[in-house]
Amino acid sequence: MVTRRDFIKAGLLTVAGMAIPISALEMFKPEAMASLVRSFSEKKRWAFVVDTTKCVGCGMCAKACKLENEIPFEAEVQRTWVERYIQLKDGDVIIDSPKGAREGFTSNDPYGHEVKDEEITKQFYVPKLCNQCEKPSCVQVCPAGATYKTEDGVSLVDRSWCIGCGYCITNCPYFARFFNPVTNTADKCTFCYHRITKGKQTACIDACAFGVRKIGYINDPNSEVFKIISSKRVAVLKPEYGNEPHVFYLGLDQIVR
Amino acid sequence: MKMSHAWRPVILIVGAVVFLLIFRTIYVPGDFTAKSGDYKYQWHSLKNEKYWTDYPVKYMGQEFCGQCHSDKVEKIKASGHQKVQCEDCHVMTSKPDKKHPVDLKEDFKYLLEIGVDSSRELCKRCHAKLPFRPAEYSESSKGTIKFNMIDPKTHNAGIECVTCHDVHTAGFK
DSSP states (O other), X not given: OOOHHHHHHHHHHHHHHHTOOGGGGGGGSHHHHHHHHSOGGGSOOEEEXXXXXXXXXXXXXXXXXXXXXXXXXXXXXXXXXXXEEEEETTSOEEEEOGGGGTTOOOSSOGGGOOOOGGGEEEEEEEEEOOOOOSSOHHHHHOSSSOEEEOTTSOEEEOTTTXXXXXXXXXXXXXXXXXXXXXXXXXXXXXXXXXXXXXXXXXHHHHHOSSOOEEEEETTOTTSHHHHHHHHSOEEOSOGGGOOOOOEEEESOOTTOO | OOOOTTHHHHHHHHHHHHHHHHHHHHHSOTTEEEGGGOTTTOEEETHHHHHHHTSOOOOOOHHHHTTTOHHHHHHHHTSTTTTOOHHHHHBOSSOOSSOOSSOHHHHSOOOSOBOOOOOHHHHHHHHBOOXXXXXEEOOSTXXXXXXXXXOXXXXXXXXXXXXXXXXXXXXXX
16 A cells, blocks of 8 residues: 555655756766856857958969868869859849869850940859858768867868768758768868968968958957957858858858859 | 567567677777767767868968078068969969979978969969959058059960069069
């Protein structure tokens, strides 16, 4: 027979047991405790600024990136590329990026058809690269754990662990990933992780004579990137996907896709 | 006593699960873990971060070339081409036509192929007149200056730019 004492005892034990969800056990991990007390501003997080109003479309960035990161120069793949947007008076928009702009834009003939000056309402260049998202969907879909986000916000690919399924490549809303024809793995911009961790600028920033690109910590009040993002009107590409990109554009036009 | 027929598939399934768990323990590297407990985005082999930080730096810029060619770097820093890096024109992507007298790869761990690209196409990347190409250059230390653009069809077509122009001073020869 169940006494009142036994019933209360069992009831309290059940409630106490239910009060310890598995996630609560996380607090016994030292790093999980540290993440609770560490404030946002101390956590270093890389971010990039692209000033599209200054870009002339010379493509030196795309060339330097290919050389720096050993992406075969003649292959039609690139970690960073420059897109040309031409809005015509009849409302059409022409977008091209011949060879990812690794040889620059030297004449106004997208896809081999010359566009006359008087037909154009506006024209500009938009450099693109991996957006190093806060919530990278490419990382989330990887079935092998081969791609990951570092603590300072850069997504990287483990070349020894990538199985080449291509899920991350089709998943990226920014088309920033590709198959590296040499390593046969997924490849993408790393924000030149080997350079920024050594205190250098990325290769594309070094190669740009026009000061279009900038990199820095988004949480550091002294960095130029922080100053631009917090004081000027910036935009990100395709915010509706919820990836929270960390490449911020100055002077982004609504025709940019 | 005869074993019930239901046990055989159960043993098979349990055996397969045990085998998979053992195989996974052996095959997956021991440093596979999630930083800050974020299994969605940071679950990875920790030694791979080292692979990326150790990746060699190749594009060195004016600082590296200035170690020997300080005269050239000083010249270019005083000119309109002050922010153009040496590699933008001096690194070839195929067939270096002029070898560097000192073996940069062996002696300086400089990993790019050196040559001279003096083609008209290279200059056109910045200086060909295209509609809406920024007409003023704002990154100069001298303030905003006019950005020199030419129409490559009418401006001495067929002749290489270096015939008349000195790229290191960004002026005439």
